[in-house]
Amino acid sequence: MLRYIYVYHVFQTKDFLLLDCNFGNQFPAQRFTPRATPLPTVNPLIHNTRNVLGVFDKNSKKLVFIKPTSTDNPLFTSGFYNDLDAGPRFFPNKMVNDSTMVMWINGEQLKNHIDSDDFKNNQPKYPKKKKELEELVDGMNDFNIPVLMLVKFKNK
Numbered sequence: 243m244l245r246y247i248y249v250y251h252v253f254q255t256k257d258f259l260l261l262d263c264n265f266g267n268q269f270p271a272q273r274f275t276p277r278a279t280p281l282p283t284v285n286p287l288i289h290n291t292r293n294v295l296g297v298f299d300k301n302s303k304k305l306v307f308i309k310p311t312s313t314d315n316p317l318f319t320s321g322f323y324n325d326l327d328a329g330p331r332f333f334p335n336k337m338v339n340d341s342t343m344v345m346w347i348n349g350e351q352l353k354n355h356i357d358s359d360d361f362k363n364n365q366p367k368y369p370k371k372k373k374e375l376e377e378l379v380d381g382m383n384d385f386n387i388p389v390l391m392l393v394k395f396k397n398k
Contacts, residue, residue, distance in 0.1 A: 245266075245267075245268060246262065246266050246268075247263050247265055247266070247268070248263065248264040248266070249261050249262070249263050250262045250263070250264055251334075251337045252292070253298075253337050253341075253343055254337075255335050255340065255341055255395045255397075256300075256340070256341070257299065257300055257301060257395075257397060258297055258298060258299060258395070259297075259298040260296070260298075260334060260343075261294060261295070261296035261297075261298065261299055261305075262293055262295065262333070263294050263295075263296050263307070264292050264293050265292055265293070265294050265319070266292055267292075267318055269289050269291070269292045269293075270295070270309075270310055271289070271290075271310035271311055271312040271313075271319060271320075272288045272289060272312050273287070273288055273289065273290055273310065273312070273313070273314050274313065274314050275314050276288045277314075280302035290313070290314070290315070290316035290319040290320075291310075291316065291319055291320050293320055293333070294307050294308065294310055294320055295308045295320060295322065295334075296297065296308075296309070296385050297331055299378045299384065307363065308320070308321060310324060311331075311360075313358075313360055314358075315354040315355055315358045315360045316340060316351060317330035317331065317347065317352065317354075318330065318331055318355065318358065318360040318361075319331070320333055321333030321334075321345075322393075324366075324369055325367055326366055326368055326371055327366050327368060327371035327372045327374070327375045328361050328365075328366040328372045328375070329355070329361075329372075329375050329391070330345075330347055330351075330352065330355055330391065332345055332391060332393050333345055334393070335398055338392065339396070341394055341396075342392060342393070342394045342396070343392070343393050344390055344391065344392050344394070345390070345391045345393075346388040346389070346390055346391075347388060347389045347390075347391060348385075348388060349382055349384065349385035349386060349388065349389055350385040350386070351388050352379055352385075352389055353379050353382070353385055354373065356376055356379045365379065
């Protein structure tokens with residue numbers, strides 16, 4: 243059995259390094275329902291992802307990994323919890339500038355997230371924003387287009 247952690251991407255703000263790390267078979271969270279694969283000889287997928295977000299605080303010199311969640315919802319497995327509107331957890335794909343990062347979200351997965359218990363049972367800080375997110379998804383005609391989630395990090 244291979245045991246490894248690969249660092250795929252490093253995103254840097256003034257105070258933090260965000261590390262996109264692939265934990266491979268050591269990923270600590272599993273799907274509740276393994277997903278079938280197109281090839282009958284391949285075992286069903288038991289993980290939504292193998293990537294964990296590490297956060298290195300440049301000031302304290304401490305590294306922590308954000309704990310993944312066992313769920314069938316791929317948008318609720320890994321990354322920063324979204325306590326603002328109960329939307330998807332934020333896992334950056336790219337850096338926009340020195341403090342802003344972006345994550346693109348598959349429209350169909352976003353619709354499935356809104357329909358999930360992870361979303362429905364989540365009590366955000368701003369319930370009105372949760373309702374606005376539901377209305378956004380309800381108004382989408384084409385679920386093949388990606389939705390962009392931008393996050394701006396504040397300096398300490």
